[in-house]
Amino acid sequence: MPVSPAYRPDPRFFDLGEDYGDAVAAADFPEAILRVRNDRAAASVGLDALTDAEWISHFGRFEPLPGQPGPVAMRYHGHQFRTYNPDLGDGRGFLAAQLRERPQAASARGVSDRENNAGRLLDLGTKGSGQTPWSRGADGRLTLKGGMREVLAAEMLEALGVPTSRAFSLIETGEALQRGDEPSPTRSAVLVRLSHSHIRFGTFQRAAYLGRRDMIEALVEHARALYHPAVAPGDAPGFLRAVVEASARLTARWIAAGFVHGVLNTDNLNVTGESFDYGPWRFLPHYEPGFTAAYFDQTGLYAFARQPEAVFWALTQLGGALKLVADAGPLTDALNGFGAAYIRELRAAFLARLGVQSLGEAADQRLLDTTLALLRQGGEALRWEPLFFDWFGGFASSARALGGPRGKLYQGETFDAFRFALFEHAPDRPERLEHPVFARPEPEEMLIDEVEAIWTAIDDDDDWGALYGKIRRVREAGEAWALTDC
Structure with a gap:
């Protein structure tokens, strides 16, 4: 080759x-x-x-x-x-x-x-x-x-x-x-x-199940050196802290994307905080905290709004496995950092999705809260992805948003609070709004009806055009957003 x-x-x-x-x-x-x-x-x-x-x-x-x-x-x-x-x-x-x-x-x-x-x-x-x-x-x-x-x-x-x-x-x-x-x-x-x-959380769990301290030590050093090199050799609590931070960032990005993984078992979460293995996933059509992706998730264990809880629970299982090589106290301290890290990352993720700069913790939290309040009030009429599309860049998108297909939804006290919080924040790289994607009336979404239609074309007629077209348009949207995974 x-x-x-x-x-x-x-x-x-x-x-x-x-x-x-x-x-x-x-x-x-x-x-x-x-x-x-x-x-x-x-x-x-x-x-x-x-x-x-x-x-x-x-x-x-x-x-x-x-x-x-x-x-x-x-x-x-x-x-x-x-x-x-x-x-x-x-x-x-x-x-x-x-x-x-x-x-x-x-x-x-x-x-x-x-x-x-x-x-x-x-x-x-x-x-x-x-x-x-x-x-x-x-x-x-x-x-x-x-x-x-x-x-x-x-x-x-x-x-x-x-x-x-x-x-x-x-x-x-x-x-x-x-x-x-x-x-x-x-x-x-x-x-x-x-x-x-x-390298999954479950990779460590297996070694702990076998009572193999030597395997846990080897895994920690392997994963630390390759994926979290800032952690000192032999520092299992420091390694767990790094995994907690990466997992908090991942979870916050899922929420900001309106994404439901569906199966957050400990064998589906890894030490780098990177999402993988997509089975019964869904993207939210609109704000719905109890929205589930898997038909077999009868209790809503992995519902949209319960994903932070699910990830933290999985992290505690990783921490339990690491007790073979570290004291419980420092491991608990590392785990206790998840909540603050998640909220910090969630604020950052929502700011990135709205294309605005940070103004400090209080103002950023206000924007997060008012965004969720507007999505909650909008119900089925206000889909998740279009809100971020309409208001990307803050004030610079006012005419586009208010004159667009959802303009009539943007009124009332809840919207006024959102707009005030949004306009406090300066646009971040406002030149992104010049991308042709933002001249379109609708954003690129990934809702289940379209996914099924793409499959039907393949299954019935061996027509792959819809899939390739979707990939092309999603990549164009990614170029317009110009977001990163860090």
Whole structure:
């Protein structure tokens, strides 16, 4: 393959040894039809020069990339809807490769100078690549619809400045899958995601479950050195504090984006605070604290407004695992920092979504409170995403917002309080309003009806135009917002 000078393999997870994963092989799929190739993500790791045939060989047939030892199914446990499950692990995926991000790409994504100089360590991980020792009798496959949905979720979250894995590749695999919760047989696919670590909270939980202090120590040092190098060696509470801060930032960005992950089990949260593994996700159509994404979340455990609670609960499980190597007091202190970090990050996230500068804690909190009050009062008439679109940049968008399709909604005492709080804040990079996206009457959204329509076109007519068009428009919106994940 034509290896770009920007391609830098660095398979560090394998340094941990055999206690943490199992060597596996991908399934032998009957077909390999390339459906989505994320060249923007590929360029960030020096793989954009691959031909389509080479791409399929590496991400459909899983021939190892240069300098990579081959796939490994990672071992982990986890709480699933707060019930502990020791029979987890990579059941339909594996870690295919680890490589360094190009410094220019890291800088463009708002990455710190420390990480930028080395290039972030990124994973290529799969979903739907076949059975592993952890499949528990399942087929190890992914539906094409599930792969398409993950592509859309990742694209939208990246555009909205949420720390997220990126859908790197989607290849249709030619198998007819049987599923109990959707029409069957259905088409199959294998997805590859580019992610900033697959070290989960559940990876630590497994080591603690086994009573392996040595494994916990090795995991802390591995994750600290690679993902939180500002933490001193051996400082488990400091490591937990860094994970708490990153998780608070992620959760705040979800809320500001109106995003509901759906399954916040401890095996779906990682040590870098990057969102990944999108199953029954949804974006809010309008403000609804109890909105759930998963039909099986009967109690609303992972509802929109309960996501901070869910993430904090998961962090406490990570803290419990770390008690094998640190005293409870400093770990508790680290966990207790979540609330303040979350509120601070939430204020920052809402300011970023509204395109205005900080004016200090009191004024920023006032803007957060009045924004939520206006969304609450607007009900179903005022959708989540259009509010941020209409008022992006503050005062500079007054004529556009009031003269637009929702102009009549912007009146009354609640709106006046919002407008006053918004206009206190100076615009941040007001030149962004010159982007053609803001000349349109409606923002780019990712609501379930459109997602289903995109799938229907693929399923009925093998028409991929709607999907590719949606990806293009979402990326345009991301260019207009010009948000970052840091």
